[in-house]
Amino acid sequence: MTTTTAARKRVQAKAEYDAFLAQCPSRKLLDRIADKWVTLVLAALRSDGSHRFGADCAGEPRPMRYSELSRLLAGVSQKMLTQTLRSLERDGLITRTVVPTVPVTVTYELTDLGVSLHEVVRGLKGWAETHMDDVLANRATYDNQVA
Amino acid sequence: MTTTTAARKRVQAKAEYDAFLAQCPSRKLLDRIADKWVTLVLAALRSDGSHRFGADCAGEPRPMRYSELSRLLAGVSQKMLTQTLRSLERDGLITRTVVPTVPVTVTYELTDLGVSLHEVVRGLKGWAETHMDDVLANRATYDNQVA
Protein backbone atom coordinates (compact mmCIF):
# COMPACT_ATOMS: atom_id res chain seq x y z
CA MET A 1 0.00 0.00 0.00
CA THR A 2 1.81 3.09 -1.19
CA THR A 3 -0.46 5.42 0.68
CA THR A 4 0.31 3.86 4.02
CA THR A 5 4.00 3.80 3.25
CA ALA A 6 4.09 7.43 2.17
CA ALA A 7 2.13 8.46 5.22
CA ARG A 8 4.43 6.49 7.50
CA LYS A 9 7.48 7.99 5.84
CA ARG A 10 6.14 11.45 6.43
CA VAL A 11 5.53 10.74 10.08
CA GLN A 12 9.01 9.32 10.42
CA ALA A 13 10.50 12.42 8.84
CA LYS A 14 8.55 14.56 11.28
CA ALA A 15 9.84 12.48 14.14
CA GLU A 16 13.39 12.48 12.83
CA TYR A 17 13.85 16.22 12.57
CA ASP A 18 12.88 18.85 15.10
CA ALA A 19 13.80 22.49 14.60
CA PHE A 20 13.41 23.12 18.34
CA LEU A 21 16.68 21.26 18.81
CA ALA A 22 19.82 23.32 18.27
CA GLN A 23 21.84 20.55 16.65
CA CYS A 24 19.07 19.42 14.30
CA PRO A 25 19.87 20.19 10.65
CA SER A 26 16.29 21.35 10.16
CA ARG A 27 17.09 24.32 12.42
CA LYS A 28 19.62 25.50 9.85
CA LEU A 29 17.27 24.78 6.99
CA LEU A 30 14.60 26.81 8.74
CA ASP A 31 17.07 29.66 9.01
CA ARG A 32 17.72 29.47 5.27
CA ILE A 33 14.12 29.41 4.12
CA ALA A 34 12.90 31.94 6.68
CA ASP A 35 14.53 34.69 4.63
CA LYS A 36 13.23 37.82 2.97
CA TRP A 37 14.98 37.24 -0.34
CA VAL A 38 14.05 33.58 -0.50
CA THR A 39 10.43 34.54 0.04
CA LEU A 40 10.53 37.22 -2.64
CA VAL A 41 12.36 35.08 -5.22
CA LEU A 42 9.89 32.26 -4.80
CA ALA A 43 7.00 34.69 -5.03
CA ALA A 44 8.51 36.22 -8.17
CA LEU A 45 8.89 32.88 -9.91
CA ARG A 46 5.24 32.21 -9.27
CA SER A 47 4.05 35.64 -10.39
CA ASP A 48 3.23 36.59 -13.94
CA GLY A 49 6.07 39.06 -13.96
CA SER A 50 3.82 41.98 -14.73
CA HIS A 51 4.09 43.11 -11.14
CA ARG A 52 0.39 43.75 -11.00
CA PHE A 53 -0.90 43.54 -7.49
CA GLY A 54 -2.06 40.09 -6.57
CA ALA A 55 -0.02 38.82 -9.46
CA ASP A 56 1.85 36.41 -7.28
CA CYS A 57 0.42 32.98 -6.62
CA ALA A 58 -0.61 32.58 -10.24
CA GLY A 59 -1.23 29.05 -11.45
CA GLU A 60 1.90 28.08 -13.31
CA PRO A 61 5.49 28.48 -12.16
CA ARG A 62 7.01 30.87 -14.67
CA PRO A 63 10.61 30.83 -15.81
CA MET A 64 12.26 34.19 -15.30
CA ARG A 65 15.52 35.69 -16.38
CA TYR A 66 18.12 37.06 -14.00
CA SER A 67 17.44 40.61 -15.09
CA GLU A 68 13.70 40.21 -14.68
CA LEU A 69 14.15 39.02 -11.12
CA SER A 70 16.57 41.83 -10.48
CA ARG A 71 14.00 44.35 -11.63
CA LEU A 72 11.05 42.81 -9.80
CA LEU A 73 12.86 42.50 -6.47
CA ALA A 74 13.49 46.22 -6.33
CA GLY A 75 16.66 47.20 -4.56
CA VAL A 76 18.22 43.76 -4.30
CA SER A 77 21.96 43.77 -4.83
CA GLN A 78 23.52 41.51 -7.46
CA LYS A 79 25.37 39.75 -4.71
CA MET A 80 22.28 38.90 -2.67
CA LEU A 81 20.28 37.88 -5.70
CA THR A 82 22.99 35.59 -7.05
CA GLN A 83 23.67 34.19 -3.59
CA THR A 84 20.00 33.46 -2.99
CA LEU A 85 19.54 31.90 -6.41
CA ARG A 86 22.59 29.65 -5.97
CA SER A 87 21.39 28.54 -2.58
CA LEU A 88 17.92 27.75 -3.88
CA GLU A 89 19.41 25.89 -6.83
CA ARG A 90 21.67 23.83 -4.59
CA ASP A 91 18.74 22.88 -2.39
CA GLY A 92 16.77 21.78 -5.44
CA LEU A 93 14.10 24.46 -5.19
CA ILE A 94 14.80 26.09 -8.53
CA THR A 95 16.52 25.10 -11.75
CA ARG A 96 18.98 27.25 -13.64
CA THR A 97 18.93 26.99 -17.41
CA VAL A 98 21.55 28.54 -19.68
CA VAL A 99 20.65 29.18 -23.30
CA PRO A 100 23.82 29.91 -25.29
CA THR A 101 22.58 32.92 -27.17
CA VAL A 102 24.79 35.98 -27.53
CA PRO A 103 24.75 37.35 -24.96
CA VAL A 104 23.85 34.33 -22.89
CA THR A 105 20.29 33.90 -21.59
CA VAL A 106 19.76 32.40 -18.14
CA THR A 107 16.37 31.45 -16.78
CA TYR A 108 15.30 30.28 -13.36
CA GLU A 109 12.27 28.16 -12.68
CA LEU A 110 10.65 26.57 -9.65
CA THR A 111 10.94 22.82 -9.20
CA ASP A 112 8.13 20.82 -7.62
CA LEU A 113 9.92 21.11 -4.31
CA GLY A 114 10.23 24.84 -4.86
CA VAL A 115 6.52 25.11 -5.57
CA SER A 116 5.78 23.28 -2.34
CA LEU A 117 7.88 25.76 -0.39
CA HIS A 118 6.30 28.66 -2.21
CA GLU A 119 2.92 27.47 -1.02
CA VAL A 120 4.01 28.14 2.54
CA VAL A 121 6.16 31.26 2.15
CA ARG A 122 3.72 33.14 -0.02
CA GLY A 123 1.65 33.41 3.11
CA LEU A 124 4.45 35.45 4.67
CA LYS A 125 4.54 38.12 1.99
CA GLY A 126 0.77 38.30 1.99
CA TRP A 127 0.57 38.52 5.77
CA ALA A 128 3.07 41.36 5.87
CA GLU A 129 1.12 43.32 3.27
CA THR A 130 -2.29 42.60 4.76
CA HIS A 131 -1.44 43.30 8.39
CA MET A 132 0.98 46.17 7.90
CA ASP A 133 -1.54 48.69 9.22
CA ASP A 134 -2.34 46.62 12.32
CA VAL A 135 1.32 46.26 13.15
CA LEU A 136 1.97 49.96 12.61
CA ALA A 137 -0.88 50.80 14.97
CA ASN A 138 0.39 48.36 17.60
CA ARG A 139 3.87 49.84 17.41
CA ALA A 140 2.53 53.34 17.89
CA THR A 141 0.60 52.23 20.97
CA TYR A 142 3.57 50.38 22.42
CA ASP A 143 6.00 53.23 21.83
CA ASN A 144 3.57 55.63 23.45
CA GLN A 145 3.24 53.52 26.58
CA VAL A 146 6.99 53.27 26.93
CA ALA A 147 7.57 56.97 26.38
CA MET B 1 -22.56 46.20 5.12
CA THR B 2 -19.62 45.32 7.30
CA THR B 3 -18.67 42.37 5.14
CA THR B 4 -18.26 44.48 2.05
CA THR B 5 -16.36 47.11 3.96
CA ALA B 6 -14.01 44.61 5.53
CA ALA B 7 -13.42 42.93 2.20
CA ARG B 8 -12.74 46.25 0.51
CA LYS B 9 -10.39 47.24 3.27
CA ARG B 10 -8.43 44.03 2.80
CA VAL B 11 -8.16 44.61 -0.92
CA GLN B 12 -7.03 48.18 -0.34
CA ALA B 13 -4.40 46.98 2.10
CA LYS B 14 -3.16 44.54 -0.51
CA ALA B 15 -2.99 47.30 -3.06
CA GLU B 16 -1.38 49.73 -0.64
CA TYR B 17 1.56 47.59 0.37
CA ASP B 18 3.86 45.57 -1.86
CA ALA B 19 6.93 43.82 -0.50
CA PHE B 20 8.48 43.76 -3.98
CA LEU B 21 9.08 47.48 -3.59
CA ALA B 22 12.21 48.43 -1.69
CA GLN B 23 10.73 51.44 0.06
CA CYS B 24 7.51 49.70 1.09
CA PRO B 25 7.27 49.22 4.85
CA SER B 26 5.97 45.71 4.27
CA ARG B 27 9.42 44.78 2.95
CA LYS B 28 10.83 45.50 6.41
CA LEU B 29 7.98 43.73 8.12
CA LEU B 30 8.58 40.71 5.91
CA ASP B 31 12.21 40.77 7.00
CA ARG B 32 11.13 40.77 10.64
CA ILE B 33 8.66 37.93 10.43
CA ALA B 34 10.74 35.79 8.08
CA ASP B 35 13.00 34.90 10.96
CA LYS B 36 14.04 31.64 12.58
CA TRP B 37 13.46 32.79 16.16
CA VAL B 38 10.12 34.41 15.37
CA THR B 39 8.99 31.17 13.78
CA LEU B 40 10.12 29.07 16.73
CA VAL B 41 8.68 31.39 19.39
CA LEU B 42 5.31 31.43 17.68
CA ALA B 43 5.42 27.65 17.29
CA ALA B 44 6.34 27.28 20.96
CA LEU B 45 3.45 29.42 22.15
CA ARG B 46 1.11 27.22 20.20
CA SER B 47 2.62 23.95 21.37
CA ASP B 48 1.63 22.13 24.53
CA GLY B 49 5.08 22.67 25.95
CA SER B 50 5.75 18.98 26.36
CA HIS B 51 7.96 19.05 23.31
CA ARG B 52 6.38 15.90 22.01
CA PHE B 53 6.70 15.65 18.28
CA GLY B 54 3.77 17.16 16.50
CA ALA B 55 3.01 19.03 19.66
CA ASP B 56 3.06 22.33 17.85
CA CYS B 57 -0.12 23.55 16.17
CA ALA B 58 -2.25 22.46 19.12
CA GLY B 59 -5.67 24.07 19.44
CA GLU B 60 -5.28 26.72 22.09
CA PRO B 61 -2.55 29.32 22.35
CA ARG B 62 -0.78 28.52 25.59
CA PRO B 63 0.86 31.07 27.88
CA MET B 64 4.48 30.22 28.53
CA ARG B 65 7.08 31.52 30.90
CA TYR B 66 10.38 32.97 29.82
CA SER B 67 12.30 30.01 31.19
CA GLU B 68 10.02 27.54 29.44
CA LEU B 69 10.61 29.23 26.11
CA SER B 70 14.32 29.34 26.82
CA ARG B 71 14.35 25.60 27.42
CA LEU B 72 12.16 24.69 24.46
CA LEU B 73 14.09 26.81 21.96
CA ALA B 74 17.28 24.92 22.63
CA GLY B 75 20.42 26.97 22.23
CA VAL B 76 18.80 30.38 21.99
CA SER B 77 20.75 33.08 23.79
CA GLN B 78 19.03 35.29 26.37
CA LYS B 79 19.70 38.24 24.17
CA MET B 80 18.02 36.82 21.09
CA LEU B 81 15.07 35.45 23.03
CA THR B 82 14.44 38.73 24.83
CA GLN B 83 14.97 40.72 21.65
CA THR B 84 12.55 38.53 19.70
CA LEU B 85 9.93 38.62 22.45
CA ARG B 86 10.13 42.43 22.73
CA SER B 87 9.79 42.81 18.99
CA LEU B 88 6.79 40.49 18.88
CA GLU B 89 5.22 42.31 21.80
CA ARG B 90 5.74 45.69 20.17
CA ASP B 91 4.14 44.48 16.97
CA GLY B 92 1.15 43.20 18.92
CA LEU B 93 1.72 39.52 18.20
CA ILE B 94 2.19 38.46 21.80
CA THR B 95 1.29 39.84 25.21
CA ARG B 96 3.64 39.99 28.19
CA THR B 97 2.11 39.48 31.61
CA VAL B 98 3.96 40.05 34.85
CA VAL B 99 2.68 38.36 37.99
CA PRO B 100 4.32 39.95 41.05
CA THR B 101 5.26 36.77 42.87
CA VAL B 102 8.71 36.41 44.43
CA PRO B 103 10.57 35.95 42.29
CA VAL B 104 8.51 37.53 39.57
CA THR B 105 6.63 35.38 37.05
CA VAL B 106 6.39 36.50 33.44
CA THR B 107 4.23 34.80 30.84
CA TYR B 108 3.93 35.33 27.13
CA GLU B 109 0.86 34.52 25.09
CA LEU B 110 -0.19 34.84 21.47
CA THR B 111 -2.67 37.55 20.54
CA ASP B 112 -5.20 36.98 17.78
CA LEU B 113 -2.83 38.68 15.37
CA GLY B 114 -0.05 36.41 16.61
CA VAL B 115 -2.20 33.36 16.04
CA SER B 116 -2.88 34.51 12.49
CA LEU B 117 0.85 34.81 11.81
CA HIS B 118 1.49 31.48 13.44
CA GLU B 119 -0.91 29.91 10.99
CA VAL B 120 1.44 30.87 8.19
CA VAL B 121 4.86 30.40 9.80
CA ARG B 122 4.12 27.02 11.28
CA GLY B 123 4.25 25.79 7.73
CA LEU B 124 7.90 26.86 7.58
CA LYS B 125 9.01 24.76 10.53
CA GLY B 126 7.03 21.82 9.26
CA TRP B 127 8.38 22.18 5.73
CA ALA B 128 11.96 22.23 6.97
CA GLU B 129 11.43 19.10 9.03
CA THR B 130 9.48 17.25 6.35
CA HIS B 131 11.74 18.04 3.40
CA MET B 132 15.09 17.94 5.16
CA ASP B 133 15.99 14.64 3.50
CA ASP B 134 15.07 15.88 0.02
CA VAL B 135 17.16 19.00 0.45
CA LEU B 136 20.11 17.02 1.81
CA ALA B 137 19.95 14.74 -1.23
CA ASN B 138 19.75 17.69 -3.62
CA ARG B 139 22.76 19.31 -2.00
CA ALA B 140 24.78 16.14 -2.34
CA THR B 141 23.93 15.92 -6.02
CA TYR B 142 24.72 19.59 -6.62
CA ASP B 143 28.02 19.48 -4.78
CA ASN B 144 29.01 16.38 -6.72
CA GLN B 145 28.33 18.02 -10.06
CA VAL B 146 30.39 21.05 -9.14
CA ALA B 147 33.28 19.00 -7.78
Next chain:
DNA sequence: CAGTATCCAGCTAGATACTG
Protein backbone atom coordinates in the same frame (compact mmCIF):
# COMPACT_ATOMS: atom_id res chain seq x y z
C1' DC C 1 13.24 34.09 37.71
C1' DA C 2 13.64 37.14 34.18
C1' DG C 3 15.90 39.84 32.64
C1' DT C 4 19.69 44.18 31.47
C1' DA C 5 24.27 45.80 30.06
C1' DT C 6 28.51 45.46 27.70
C1' DC C 7 32.01 43.77 24.75
C1' DC C 8 33.50 41.88 20.65
C1' DA C 9 34.29 38.28 16.76
C1' DG C 10 32.41 37.33 12.65
C1' DC C 11 29.17 37.36 9.27
C1' DT C 12 26.06 40.08 6.14
C1' DA C 13 25.08 42.74 2.76
C1' DG C 14 25.78 46.87 0.08
C1' DA C 15 28.88 49.39 -3.05
C1' DT C 16 32.12 49.24 -6.55
C1' DA C 17 34.83 47.50 -10.24
C1' DC C 18 35.62 44.16 -13.62
C1' DT C 19 34.47 39.99 -17.27
C1' DG C 20 33.09 36.08 -20.74
Next chain:
DNA sequence: CAGTATCTAGCTGGATACTG
Protein backbone atom coordinates in the same frame (compact mmCIF):
# COMPACT_ATOMS: atom_id res chain seq x y z
C1' DC D 1 23.31 39.78 -20.14
C1' DA D 2 24.59 37.56 -16.20
C1' DG D 3 27.35 37.30 -13.54
C1' DT D 4 32.37 37.21 -10.40
C1' DA D 5 35.62 39.46 -7.25
C1' DT D 6 36.87 42.45 -3.65
C1' DC D 7 36.50 45.66 0.16
C1' DT D 8 34.36 47.28 4.06
C1' DA D 9 30.81 49.45 7.29
C1' DG D 10 27.84 47.92 10.30
C1' DC D 11 24.78 44.79 12.12
C1' DT D 12 24.04 40.12 14.38
C1' DG D 13 24.43 37.32 17.71
C1' DG D 14 27.11 34.79 21.25
C1' DA D 15 29.61 35.12 25.71
C1' DT D 16 29.98 37.09 30.00
C1' DA D 17 28.83 39.65 34.00
C1' DC D 18 25.57 41.81 36.81
C1' DT D 19 20.50 42.94 39.02
C1' DG D 20 15.54 43.72 41.09
